[in-house]
Amino acid sequence: MANTTIAAFSIDEHLRWATARIVGREIDPESVTFGREVEPTEPGVIADQLTDYVARISAKYPDVRRAQGIGISMIGPVDVGAKEVKRVARKDWTPKIPGDPIIRFKNVFAAQERGLANARLAVQNDATCGALAEWYFRENPRTEDLGLWVYITINEGVNCGVLNVSRPLFQYRHAEIGHVFPARHPKDPFDPEKHSSCPLHLWCFEGIASGASMRKRWGDDWSADPRAWNLEAFYVGQLCLTAMLGFRPDRLVLGGYVVHRNPEFLPMVRAAFAALNNGYIEDGKAENPATYISAGQFDDRVNVLGALVLALDAAVGGPRSVVDRSTTES
Ligand SMILES: [Zn+2]
Incomplete structure (x- = not known):
């Protein structure tokens, strides 16, 4: 396994890629490389855009070409089991043939050079990949970090990823609480x-509550308007409660550019969450929002970083041991 490489791609407003090498059954963190070729996704057939992008990147970079596991992050809803996306919120992305899924990832990679076509493939939505990145690459991992994590992302879209003991909670689909209906603030225009x-x-x-909605409002x-942040905290506090x-x-981890744009925002969300919970859940965690709700550590590369963790799982062919990880790091 010493020379095994893995590769990851993410698809949202941009196409990105990353590679890493596996040592034992874990990613060597020093080997993680982010691609320089980041491209904006365009209206049209996203499957063709990704197929061309992967072909171009793999022709240029041997670590991509040799990858034994491929991880994919895509805005949802993703059919994780079938490795395809039937439709997405972006209405300007169209399928190749009307009525077909927007993208079938198996076809994208089957169309590549033979090595890459034979790589094992794993697919998840962006928020689940974000959760994997925040968990796997967190600083100072400790066994008490195990358990159930929810990662909430507030970008142009809003969603959450759920991990149970380091792995996606769902094998065939994912949660979609970004599309639950919140209570509206009475002063919200x-x-x-x-x-x-x-x-x-x-x-x-x-x-x-997405960044796009704030912009429209x-x-x-x-982000220079305090009224926007007060309302945003009210909604993100509700989302945390949900x-x-x-x-x-x-643990609840918040990521996305809206969260990272304002250092005052997280305390506001915690206060809104505590007010809405109103003491109902007291389990030794939820009543302490200062430790229960934290900000993610990674920038807009978080999804492709999480897709590397998917690629690791695809390459090693089975559940990783969380205990192994702590021993390989010491
Ligand atoms: Zn919706």
């Missing part, structure tokens, strides 16, 4: 017809 940023729902968290300079009640995680 949100007009669903004008401001919702979810193409399919007027009232969901993604429609009302308050303009391009929304995740906590639905999954009862040991």
Whole structure:
């Protein structure tokens, strides 16, 4: 296994890639390399865009070409079991043949050079990959970090990934609590017809609390407006409460550019969460939002980084031992 390489691709507003090498059954963190060729995704057939991108990158980089495991992160909803996406919130992405899924990842890789076509493939939605990155590459891993984690991402979309003892909770699908309907703040000027940023729902968290929704409500300079942050904290606090009640995680980790843009935001979310919970759940964790809710450590490469963890699982062909990881790191 010493020379095994893995590769990852992520698909959202951009196409990205990364590679790493496996030592034993774990990723060598020193070997993680992020691709320089980041490309904006365009309207049209996303399957063709990805097929061309993978072909170009693999022709240029031997570690991609030789990869034995491939991990894919994509905005959802992703059919994890079938390794395909039937449709996405981006309506300007079309399938090759009308009525077909938007993308079948097996076909994308079957079309590649023979080595890559034979690599093992694992696919998840972006938030689940974000969760994997935050868990796997966290600083100072400790056994008490095990358990159930929910990672919530607030970007142009809103969603969550759920891990149970280091692995995605769901094998064939994923949670979609970004599309649960929140209670509206009475002082919110949100007009669903004008401001919702979810193409399919007027009232969901993604429609009302994504970065895109903030921009529609308050303009391009929304993050300079304190009213925007107060309302955003109210909605993200509700989303944390929804995740906590639905999954009862040991930790909630918040990521995405909205969260990282303002260092004052996390304390506001914690306060909103505590007010909404109102002492109902007291399990030694949820009543202490300062430790229960934390910010993610990674930037917008978090999804492709998490896809490397999927690639690791695909390459080693079975569940990793979380105990092995701590021993290889010492
Ligand atoms: Zn929605």
